[in-house]
Amino acid sequence: MLPNTCILLICLFFFSSAFPLINAASNRTLPHQHPDPDVVAQDIQRRLNVSLSRRQTLFLTQNDQCLTGNPVDDCWRCDPNWINNRQRLADCSIGFGQGTLGGRGGRFYVVTDSSDHDPANPTPGTLRHAVIQDEPLWIIFSTNMIIKLKHELIFNSYKTIDGRGANVYITGNGCLTLQYVSHVIIHNIHIHHCKPSGNTNIASSPTHVGWRGKSDGDGISIFGSQKIWIDHCSLSYCADGLIDAIMGSTGITISNSYFSHHNEVMLLGHSDDFLPDSGMQVTIAFNHFGEALVQRMPRCRRGYIHVVNNDFTGWEMYAIGGSANPTINSQGNRYTAPADPSAKEVTKRVDTDEREWTDWNWRSDGDMMGNGAYFVPSGAGLSALYLKASSVEPKSAGLIDQLTMNSGVFGDPREETGSVSYGGSGSTTNTGKPGSGDDGDFFGMIFGGAAAAAPRPSTSGASVYFSLLIVLILYAIITNHGAQLSLHSLLLL
Numbered sequence: 479m480l481p482n483t484c485i486l487l488i489c490l491f492f493f494s495s496a497f498p499l500i501n502a503a504s505n506r507t508l509p510h511q512h513p514d515p516d517v518v519a520q521d522i523q524r525r526l527n528v529s530l531s532r533r534q535t536l537f538l539t540q541n542d543q544c545l546t547g548n549p550v551d552d553c554w555r556c557d558p559n560w561i562n563n564r565q566r567l568a569d570c571s572i573g574f575g576q577g578t579l580g581g582r583g584g585r586f587y588v589v590t591d592s593s594d595h596d597p598a599n600p601t602p603g604t605l606r607h608a609v610i611q612d613e614p615l616w617i618i619f620s621t622n623m624i625i626k627l628k629h630e631l632i633f634n635s636y637k638t639i640d641g642r643g644a645n646v647y648i649t650g651n652g653c654l655t656l657q658y659v660s661h662v663i664i665h666n667i668h669i670h671h672c673k674p675s676g677n678t679n680i681a682s683s684p685t686h687v688g689w690r691g692k693s694d695g696d697g698i699s700i701f702g703s704q705k706i707w708i709d710h711c712s713l714s715y716c717a718d719g720l721i722d723a724i725m726g727s728t729g730i731t732i733s734n735s736y737f738s739h740h741n742e743v744m745l746l747g748h749s750d751d752f753l754p755d756s757g758m759q760v761t762i763a764f765n766h767f768g769e770a771l772v773q774r775m776p777r778c779r780r781g782y783i784h785v786v787n788n789d790f791t792g793w794e795m796y797a798i799g800g801s802a803n804p805t806i807n808s809q810g811n812r813y814t815a816p817a818d819p820s821a822k823e824v825t826k827r828v829d830t831d832e833r834e835w836t837d838w839n840w841r842s843d844g845d846m847m848g849n850g851a852y853f854v855p856s857g858a859g860l861s862a863l864y865l866k867a868s869s870v871e872p873k874s875a876g877l878i879d880q881l882t883m884n885s886g887v888f889g890d891p892r893e894e895t896g897s898v899s900y901g902g903s904g905s906t907t908n909t910g911k912p913g914s915g916d917d918g919d920f921f922g923m924i925f926g927g928a929a930a931a932a933p934r935p936s937t938s939g940a941s942v943y944f945s946l947l948i949v950l951i952l953y954a955i956i957t958n959h960g961a962q963l964s965l966h967s968l969l970l971l
Contacts, residue, residue: 508704508726508728508754508757508758509704509728510660510704510705510728510729511728511729511757511759512574512729512759515574515759515782515784515805515807516807518573518574518576518759518761518784519573519784519786519807519809521572521573521576522549522572522573522761522763522784522786523809525549525572526547526549526787528549529545529547529548529549529552530547530877532545532552544556546880546881546883546884547877547880547881548734548764548880548881548884549570549572550570550571550572550709550733550734550763550764551734551884553566553567553569553570554566554567554569554570560642561642561643564586564616564618564640564642565581565582565583565616565638567580567638567640567663567665568580568582568638568663571663571707571709571731571733572731572733572761572763573731573733573761573763573784573786574728574729574730574731574759574760574761574784575705575706575707575729575730575731575761576731577705577729578661578662578663578705578706578707578729578731579614579636579661579663579705580614580616580636580637580638580661580662580663580707581614581615581616581617581636581637581638581663582614582616582638583614584613584614584615584616584636585613585615585616586615586616586617586618587608587611587615587616587617587618588603588618588619588620589603589604589605589608589617589618589619589620589623590603590620591603591604592604592605592623592624592625592626594606594625594626594627594628594650595628596628597628597629597678597679597680597681598678598679598680598681598687599681599687600681605617605625605631605639605648606627606631606681608637609631609632609633609634609637609639610632610633610634610681610682610683610684611634611637611683611684612634612683612684613636614636614637614661615636615637615638616638616640617637617638617639617640618640618641618642618643618644619641619643619644619646620644621644622644622645622646623644623645623646623647624647624649625646625647625648625649625650626649626650627648627649627650627651627652627653628650628651628675629651629652629675629676629678629680629690629693630651630652630653630654630655630675630676630680630690630693630699631648631652631653631654631655632655632657632680632681632682632690633654633655633656633657633659633662634659634682634683635659635660635661635662636660636661636662637661637662637663638662638663638664638665639663639664639665639667640663640665640666641665641666641667641887642665642666642888645668645887645889646666646667646668647667647668647669647670648667648668648669648670649669649670649671649672650671650672650673651672651673651674651675651693652672652673652674652675652676652693652695653669653672653693653695653696653697653698653699653716654669654696654697654698654699655693655699655701656698656699656700656701656703656706657682657699657701657702657703658701658702658703659703660703660704660705660706661705662703662705662706662707663707663708663709664698664707664708664709664711665707665708665709665710665711666709666710666711666887666888667711667712667887668711668712668713668887669697669698669711669712669713669716669720670697670712670713670714670715670716671714671715671716672695672696672697672715672716672717673695673716673717674692674693674694674695674717674718675692675693675695676690676691676692676693677689677690677691677692678690694717694718694719694722695716695717695718696716696717696718696719696720696721696722697713697716697719697720697721698713698720698721698722699719699722700721700722700723700724700727700730701724701725701727702724702725702726702727703723703727704727704728704729704730705729705730706723706727706729706730706731707730707731707733708721708730708731708732708733708735709731709732709733709734709735710733710734710735710884710885710886710887710888711735711736711886711887712735712736712738712886712887712890713735713736713737713738713740714737714738714739714740715739715740716740718742719742719743719744719745719774720737720740720743720744721743721744721745722744722745722746723745723746723747723758723760724745724746724747724748724752724755725748725752725754725755726748726752726754726755726757726758727758728757728758728759728760728781729759730758730759730760730761731760731761731762731763732744732760732761732762732763732765733761733762733763733764733765734763734764734765734882734884734885734886735765735766735885735886736765736766736768736885736886736887736890737765737766737767737768737771737775738768738769738770738771739769739770739771740770740771740772741771741772741773741774742772742773742774742777743767743771743772743773743774743775743776744762744774744775744776744777745774745776745777746758746760746776746777746778746779746781746783746804747778747779747780747781747802747804748779749779750779750780750801750802751802752779752780753780755779755780755781756780756781757781758780758781758782758783759781759782759783759784760776760781760782760783760784761784761786762776762783762784762785762786762788763784763786763787763788764786764787764788764881764882764885765788765789765882765885766788766789766791766882766885766886767788767789767790767791767793767797768791768792769791769792771792771793771794772793772794772795773793773794773795773796773797773799773826774799775790775793775797775798776798776799777798777799777800777828778798778799778800778801778804778806779800779801779802779804780802780803780804781804781805782804782805782807783800783804783805783806783807784807784809785798785806785807785808785809785811786807786808786809786810786811787809787810787811787878787881787882788811788812788882789811789812789878789879789882789885790811790812790813790814790824791814792814792815792816793815793816793821794816794818794821795821795826796821796823796824796825796826797813797824797825798824798825798826799825799826799827799828800826800827800828800838800840801827801828801829801830803835803837803838804838805838805839805840806825806838806839806840806841807841807843808824808840808841808842808843808845808853809842809843809844809845810843810844810845810878811845811846811878812845812846812848812878813845813846813847813848813851813853814848814849814851815847815848815849815850815851815852816849817849819850822849822850822851822852823851823852823853823854824842824847824851824852824853824854825840825853825854835856836856836857837856837857838856838857839856839857839858840853840854840855840856840857841855841857841858842855846878
């Protein structure tokens with residue numbers, strides 16, 4: 479009897495250990511979806527710590543003022559020969575968009591013509607002609623340009639728009655559409671005053687022209703696409719969202735960009751009942767959410783959204799909102815609330831009763847709250863039991879300025895935010911009430927105290943049932959009592 483008991487215990491241990499992994503795999507609903515998003519968040523923390531340490535070492539030994547501690551910029555900007563090594567930029571992405579190739583390995587395409595006369599038959603040398611090609615392309619510009627689009631600009635896969643070395647503005651009708659594509663990098667471009675348009679034929683490849691209905695007027699519309707990286711762009715004044723990512727898009731990083739003068743800034747997720755968006759994974763890092771913004775920085779439906787080391791210098795309604803149980807992982811951001819006493823809360827659960835959202839995993843880790851701002855955590859966010867980076871010495875509040883100082887298109891002017899008072903330690907509040915906080919450091923990449931272990935995934939009732947069923951069958955076979963385990967007995971389990 480003892481050997482049989484041991485076999486039973488071994489089987490039970492095996493299945494109880496294996497089923498969380500099986501469940502994790504079964505929860506992957508989209509291509510390029512990472513099975514453990516907290517690992518991606520931790521990797522950003524590691525990269526930032528390495529970049530900050532390198533900056534400090536070189537500054538002290540060589541007085542090197544090129545390095546900022548921003549791991550994206552420090553990856554390429556300090557190369558004096560970057561203009562002849564542009565495609566190195568593709569190595570510098572972080573977060574869920576890491577590995578986005580863009581046009582890496584492809585030829586350079588130089589845009590020489592700013593016109594957009596015929597969206598169904600683009601002129602060679604125009605941006606529209608470049609982005610619809612089937613081959614990987616690294617697209618650059620011969621000079622400063624204002625490109626006024628006649629209709630939405632539809633991308634093909636494996637494209638980089640690289641605006642470094644020129645001052646490029648994209649405006650007009652439709653703006654940028656990334657629909658069912660992958661591996662697109664958009665870097666150092668102004669996008670503004672985008673308006674709805676459509677009900678016309680538009681080319682989406684060299685061999686396909688199709689009828690398009692009316693677009694929403696987003697600055698950048700990401701629809702059913704993966705591996706997208708938007709970096710160092712300046713976006714403002716669009717009819718709908720500045721950036722919208724919907725319909726099963728994932729593997730996205732939005733970094734080092736500057737957002738201003740807009741109402742509904744960023745939408746992530748199509749609708750509350752669109753289940754594939756549960757696999758959406760987006761990193762929002764080192765951005766500056768600047769003047770005259772109202773809401774949706776971002777507004778999330780489902781998915782896992784990592785908001786890390788951004789500077790929020792005001793909002794009129796709220797900064798981060800969501801519905802349909804998204805995971806919000808807010809780390810090391812600086813939230814400066816507006817003067818309006820009714821708009822101090824960073825977070826908003828949209829059209830959802832508190833009894834429903836109390837289990838949603840919204841967490842604030844090392845965020846700095848200014849001018850009375852407060853973040854209302856929930857679910858696992860109320861507990862210390864989630865993944866953190868290794869402990870290092872806390873850093874000063876000036877690092878947010880250092881990390882976001884070049885947000886947006888390089889060389890753009892920034893409005894003065896003025897002096898803001900950060901009461902107490904300037905650390906995050908975990909109670910959802912203004913004025914409370916702890917004495918940890920505000921900077922989300924740098925943690926004090928011991929790192930807590932991440933909770934194990936829960937095992938569903940179906941998994942337990944299946945485990946016990948298999949164990950019972952194995953026990954019957956091993957003990958030669960299989961005949962006693964009839965089909966009727968199994969159905970009664």
